[in-house]
Amino acid sequence: xxxxxxxxxxxxxxRPHIGHVYTTTIADIVARYHRLCGDDVFFLTGTDEHAAKVxxxxxxxxxxxxxxxxxxxxxxxxxxxxxxxxxxxxxxTSEDRHKTKVQQxxxxxxxxxxxxxxxxxxxxxxxxxEYLPENKAKEYEFKSPFNGKPLVRKAEKNxxxxxxxxxxxxxxxxxxxxxxxxxxxxxxxxVNRIREGLxxxxxxxxxxxxxxxxxxxxxxxxxxxxxxxxxxxxxTVDTPERxxxxxxxxxxxxxxxxxxxxxxxxxxxxALKRPLPAHVYAHGFWISEGQKMSKSLGNFIDLERxxxxxxxxxxxxxxxxxxSNGPLAANDSDFAxxxxxxxxxxxxANELGNLVNRALSMLNRYRQGVVPQTTTADLRAEAExxxxxxxxxxxxxxxxxxxxxxxxxxxxxxxxxEENAPWKLAKAPEQAARLDAVLYNLLEAxxxxxxxxxxxxxxxxxxxxxxxxxGEFTGKLPEELAWGRLPAGTxxxxxxxxxxxxx
Ligand code: ME8
Numbered sequence: 001x002x003x004x005x006x007x008x009x010x011x012x013x014x015r016p017h018i019g020h021v022y023t024t025t026i027a028d029i030v031a032r033y034h035r036l037c038g039d040d041v042f043f044l045t046g047t048d049e050h051a052a053k054v055x056x057x058x059x060x061x062x063x064x065x066x067x068x069x070x071x072x073x074x075x076x077x078x079x080x081x082x083x084x085x086x087x088x089x090x091x092x093t094s095e096d097r098h099k100t101k102v103q104q105x106x107x108x109x110x111x112x113x114x115x116x117x118x119x120x121x122x123x124x125x126x127x128x129x130e131y132l133p134e135n136k137a138k139e140y141e142f143k144s145p146f147n148g149k150p151l152v153r154k155a156e157k158n159x160x161x162x163x164x165x166x167x168x169x170x171x172x173x174x175x176x177x178x179x180x181x182x183x184x185x186x187x188x189x190x191v192n193r194i195r196e197g198l199x200x201x202x203x204x205x206x207x208x209x210x211x212x213x214x215x216x217x218x219x220x221x222x223x224x225x226x227x228x229x230x231x232x233x234x235x236t237v238d239t240p241e242r243x244x245x246x247x248x249x250x251x252x253x254x255x256x257x258x259x260x261x262x263x264x265x266x267x268x269x270x271a272l273k274r275p276l277p278a279h280v281y282a283h284g285f286w287i288s289e290g291q292k293m294s295k296s297l298g299n300f301i302d303l304e305r306x307x308x309x310x311x312x313x314x315x316x317x318x319x320x321x322x323x324s325n326g327p328l329a330a331n332d333s334d335f336a337x338x339x340x341x342x343x344x345x346x347x348x349a350n351e352l353g354n355l356v357n358r359a360l361s362m363l364n365r366y367r368q369g370v371v372p373q374t375t376t377a378d379l380r381a382e383a384e385x386x387x388x389x390x391x392x393x394x395x396x397x398x399x400x401x402x403x404x405x406x407x408x409x410x411x412x413x414x415x416x417x418e419e420n421a422p423w424k425l426a427k428a429p430e431q432a433a434r435l436d437a438v439l440y441n442l443l444e445a446x447x448x449x450x451x452x453x454x455x456x457x458x459x460x461x462x463x464x465x466x467x468x469x470x471g472e473f474t475g476k477l478p479e480e481l482a483w484g485r486l487p488a489g490t491x492x493x494x495x496x497x498x499x500x501x502x503x
Pocket of ligand 1: 007008009010011014018019020022023048229230231252253254255256257284285286287293
């Protein structure tokens with residue numbers, strides 16, 4: 001099966017921060033999971049470059065917009081590479097392969113009458129480059145909900161997209177497929193807003209100079225950055241080799257940009273007569289030490305801090321924390337350093353690291369490091385339940401739920417050690433077969449946990465496998481999550497702590 005997952009394409013004007021790293025890491029985990037299941041995966045991320053802010057910032061630095069975009073796009077690419085993100089492509093909207101497709105699709109929409117030339121007057125949020133509907137402008141007291149600056153009354157001749165045509169088809173789609181927009185809270189918000197009515201939306205602006213994509217046949221108009229940006233998901237795979245990936249299986253993003261992804265983009269696709277993505281998933285926001293992250297507070301968890309966590313605790317610990325404690329559901333999550341350290345010490349060092357270390361050390365001590373035969377499968381039923389829940393959770397993007405389930409199994413396996421006290425069994429020769437069984441069951445639990453953790457902590461899971469002597473993972477995840485695949489006679493590798501304890 002094919003599986004196509006996307007992240008938002010990030011504004012090149014900003015430096016990468018924990019928010020960008022989060023969505024991209026979640027997408028990476030989902031992509032790795034599907035690859036391990038044997039799917040033909042395409043994972044796309046990239047940068048959104050045609051915003052007016054890019055022209056301003058470039059000018060302030062004496063650079064061309066392209067030079068400034070090049071620098072910053074590179075920063076995003078390097079960051080993602082450093083953080084182990086295995087994306088299949090990185091789309092930049094200033095690339096020709098994207099620009100030609102945008103013109104092609106907008107041309108199709110002009111032909112079909114879904115895009116037309118009209119006049120628009122409304123309340124404009126210059127920072128966000130978007131018009132707010134009259135009722136929203138009023139609700140926010142004619143100030144930007146994002147930066148508090150006054151909205152501007154603006155009139156212009158524009159090309160419009162006939163969004164008003166698509167309220168019913170969109171509502172129908174959401175009714176037919178309730179998990180199209182996730183989580184549920186977000187779907188309800190979108191449905192309520194569509195029911196308030198949809199106006200046509202301007203999709204071009206004038207006076208933008210050369211930075212941006214022109215409306216085909218009318219060089220005075222530049223295609224509005226949001227329309228240009230949304231198209232990346234399709235333009236990148238609209239080639240003979242990649243067309244098999246469309247429609248996307250999931251667009252991942254945060255709640256701030258859900259409207260564009262759940263309403264405007266699907267309506268554009270309906271107008272283009274292209275299939276709609278299967279899911280639009282809008283997670284919540286990270287806040288920082290209890291406060292909203294903002295430029296004015298200067299409290300972004302930025303790259304310097306991220307680098308420090310990676311240096312001190314390892315990249316996989318950061319990935320685990322993001323996935324297990326992040327705002328995947330409707331609520332926001334607090335990124336607090338103390339919490340991060342607590343999760344490292346508890347879930348990783350005390351629970352997982354300890355389990356692996358004691359299981360392998362006891363095998364060395366009592367069986368010269370060779371996996372024995374077993375006569376009972378004490379943990380089998382629990383393993384089967386754990387990994388069934390794990391898989392259904394991963395399949396529906398509930399990474400937090402999947403990891404919570406794995407953690408319970410780690411705790412269970414540690415308790416199994418206490419219950420069976422192998423150190424006592426080792427003293428009684430008539431208990432030799434029982435000790436064999438206990439050791440086997442423990443090591444098989446460790447193997448299963450390593451398989452489940454591969455998408456989230458690829459390096460740690462790899463180390464677990466090396467220490468266990470089972471080598472690099474080459475199988476398929478669903479099969480490898482079945483009980484009893486650890487061969488008796490396996491000679492384990494060198495045992496070393498996975499998570500050095502921190503204070
Ligand atoms: O909106 N917590 O780009 P952007 C979690 N270019 N995620 C966060 C976050 C936070 N505090 N802050 C940002 C744009 N994000 C457009 C998108 S797509 C066709 C065009 C993440 O650079 C989250 O994924 O502002 C959010 O949706 C995205 O960054 C916004 O990135």
